[in-house]
Amino acid sequence: MSKAPAEMDVARSGIATAHDVAKVAGVSQSAVSRAFTPGASISERTRKRVLAAAEKLGYRPNQIARSLISGRSRLIGIGVGNLRNPFFSESLEALSVALDRAGYRSLIFPAIERPEVGSSLYDILNYRLDAVVLISTALSQAFSEACALAQVPIITFNRQSTDPNISSVVGENYVGARCLAAHLIAGRHDRYAFIAGGAESSTSQEREAGFADYMAERGLPPPMREESRFTFEGAAAATRRLLMSASPPDAICCVNDYTALAALNVAREEFGMVVGRDISITGYDDVPMAGWPIFALTTYRQSCDDMVDNVVRMIDELKQGQGAASKIVLGGELVVRGSTRTAR
Amino acid sequence: MSKAPAEMDVARSGIATAHDVAKVAGVSQSAVSRAFTPGASISERTRKRVLAAAEKLGYRPNQIARSLISGRSRLIGIGVGNLRNPFFSESLEALSVALDRAGYRSLIFPAIERPEVGSSLYDILNYRLDAVVLISTALSQAFSEACALAQVPIITFNRQSTDPNISSVVGENYVGARCLAAHLIAGRHDRYAFIAGGAESSTSQEREAGFADYMAERGLPPPMREESRFTFEGAAAATRRLLMSASPPDAICCVNDYTALAALNVAREEFGMVVGRDISITGYDDVPMAGWPIFALTTYRQSCDDMVDNVVRMIDELKQGQGAASKIVLGGELVVRGSTRTAR
DNA sequence: CTGAAAGCGCTTACAG
DNA sequence: CTGAAAGCGCTTACAG
Incomplete structure (x- = not known):
């Protein structure tokens, strides 16, 4: 039984195109395109x-061709920094x-602090991204300008920019840090850090301001x-400096859980302290590890899913x-x- | 001072094309293309x-157009599973x-165990990926076939496939597990798990086989x-079952560090055991956390960087x-x- | 509803 | 070395 010409072409070239399908189906190539376009x-x-x-x-529309003609790639660039911090890997x-559920694909790129000119950081913009999301990464002026030129909107995740044209999703850091301060003060500690x-x-900045302001307000x-x-x-080194000082703190508020986990390690293993008795340590984020029994870290929860x-x-x-860019703050x-x- | 026509066009349309650049430079569009093509x-x-x-x-060559014509996207699909395991986030x-350094971009996608037909898992193939890397993910037959059809090679990372057409990079799991078995036996424990x-x-499978074989060989x-x-x-539940059994083990070899960390939590916090004295626990991978003082986990190191x-x-x-596909095993x-x- | 045609922004033989 | 031209695989007005 001989095959139709179109099928033979496909067998030879490897990947079927809309044209091949059109021949087999006995319709125009436009019809093939329409069959794959909802509505x-x-x-x-x-x-x-x-x-x-x-x-x-085995035909599927070539997204590259689709992107070229539609001007939209359905690709979102995600700038990632330190994935050792579980909050970032969880967020990613x-x-x-x-x-993925919303029909976008994720193009991740290493978000380096000071990228060289012509670095790959800028290369990703050539894929005509629909947007760039920066996870807990500082935004350089140069990159911001490159995105503007390429007409790619930027969204910062867990960071804020003073630039009104840049969207952001952040937690209520100032409020959260004040909460932690109030909680520590209720435990009646002698020295706070x-x-x-x-x-x-x-x-x-925001977390530190919230913590320091609350302390100041309480005199x-x-x-x-x-x-x-x-x-x-x-964070481990910072904790050592603190605990080796002349009058060490007995309450440490850490900027996030990852940092707090380091502080907890040092206090317990290097200084032999019982955390929660000799010293109190707080984090921020409520990553899964904070709930591990061995850590039992008091923290301020941010919902990664809500932010996402x-x-x-x-x-x-x-x-x-x-x-218009928008700035969202979540509780x-x-x-x-x-x-x-919680008591002496 | 009036602008040249090409510049005005650009100002209007937003993103400059090779054509715009050609007009301004007074050369052909081909010349523009050549200027951006090394060699x-x-x-x-x-x-x-x-x-x-x-x-x-502010012109940069449109990668989408480039990909369409060259047939290569420079995009690598990376299938990721559970990023809570630090070995996976580190690997990613x-x-x-x-x-990135090698000039590729990373398109990540959720590697779901049993994807529905027509799921996004297959959509990524429409971006004409240069390759797909699966990080510690089981490979479904359907996905494997879809990749073959789309002519996208698959590389499994930290997993092996019996399919000779699929490349893989793995550690010497069987050997490593035997090493851990030998180490535990040297500590003279009573019951192993x-x-x-x-x-x-x-x-x-490989790690378990290495462990069990070594035990058997020692009688x-x-x-x-x-x-x-x-x-x-x-892992926590598994540990509980083990420790609550009639004759609980005093040595547990865990399939990886992440799992071992759970076992360690349970043994210490729920059963009040001193790990390293009452019970020995081993992991596999040597993730950064394994070295945290609070865990001090004995493990078998795999170099993520070598694998990558x-x-x-x-x-x-x-x-x-x-x-040809190749299978690489690293020490x-x-x-x-x-x-x-290490001694009683 | 359907097909022929133009065109997205490039690369790459092909002549010169 | 350079430019004109074809073409990658699609989408989308435009007629019918």
């Missing part, structure tokens, strides 16, 4: 025939799943302060051409566990 | 002029950075056995048309820490 003007009968032929040839996973991230991070002296640079080793849902909604809105809640004492 | 036949003088015009207009980050992942995982009874399904809660480098090399080779090393006892 396109095509009869049910034709559609069925095209789909049958496509099935037989949740975001990619949510985008804050382990920050880095000065360039809006999130770190307490300014808390001791160290920086972690958001790394485990940085808002990002996806923003992207959908941007698509509809409702151009959270205090989660008290064993790493803080 | 293309073009004089230095023309190239300079084109680059200057491109700079002025290392892989995306390495691919193995917490596996799932039966469909080649990695879990020891078959170790107790539980499954974790690779989740924290699954091999994946990138494979992709480069596949590009050159050296079609590792035992890392002894405090979670296992």
